[in-house]
Amino acid sequence: MAEIFITTDRRKILHVDLDAFYAQVEMRDNPLLRDKALIISGNPDETKGRGVVTTANYIARKLGVHSAMSAAEAKRLAPNAIFLSPNFNKYRIISKQIHDIFYTITNKVEPIALDEAYLDITELQQSSTEVAGYIRHEILRKTGLTSSIGVSHNKLLAKLGSKFNKPNGVTVITSENMLCFLDELAIGDFRGVGKKTREKFEKIHITNGAQLRGLTYEELRSLFGKMGENLYWQARGVHFGEVAWQRQQQSIGKEETFGQFLHDEADVQSEFRKLAVAMINVMKSRHLAGRTFNVKIRDDAFNTITRAITRESPWPLSEDLLVKNAQNIFEDVITLPFSIRLLGLSMSNLQSSTFEEMTLF
16 A cells, blocks of 8 residues: 655644543642552442542552552552542533633634543644643643643644653654654554554564554554554554534433442443444434444442544444444453443444445545
8 A cells, every 4th residue: 555644734733631630639639649659449448349440640650550450450559559539520620620721722622531632723823832831831820730732733643742741741743753753652552552452463573653654554454454544544643533623412322320230241241232232223213323432331439431432434333343342342441350330332423324425545
């Protein structure tokens, strides 16, 4: 496949990401926590080993603790850590303060979560770095929190940049330094590369972006299917998605809260199948299709994990396909043993199922 490089993209895109948001809020409100390993999760000593880490401060992260890890494993890695249950009402109030800052700069804001958003500032006369500096200053002044920002000409590079220089940093990725940046990036830092995908890459001795870029389109497509195609373009810094500031928020889905928590993988798969069937029936009855498949998982300590997979074309309304993808996400983010309170599946980025998509070659 011929190489294609986009050199004329003159957009100015920011990705703003608060640093360990929930943990940082708690350290702000209680300065005695600042010098201690802090994990936002139910304490496994009080929950019989159940629960999943929502986030952790950087002291705990240096000990190996990370989001979506079981609280029991986090306790083993950081036995002296302080565990705090998340206070989402407080986090939402602070998140609104932060997002209000974004809207003083531009209305082209795409919120991703309580602690992150994309901004398209192409129309502003100020440089991207000036705007990034202003945002970080205003967030710190109004909330006492630090943030990291990725600055580039597309959403992919801006997102990768915000993760690169944490905490409290700005990373600028230009068309000139883009390939050098991507070549040195660890394979696990590319979007969509989870534990299983990373292990598969390691088996073929692919550990960084330079080695990833050495694989052909056909090789990546053969190894990873649609994800391989996505990674081919990621390694070249190509991304065409726009900041979806006018995106319709509508979604269709089903979720179930269990009176008796789920502890068995077979039960999880069975519940995913029930949810998929119910969702598909609604989608078909309304003649709708969706490009984004969302999976929601909540454990017995009320830790909630959501993951989404977006395709360029609508998802086939295939029960087996959706259950397989939901199960893959579950296995990637949940470790044994587990205790699941709620499961949910939904479809967003909806369109009429009678829409005929034209592909140009």
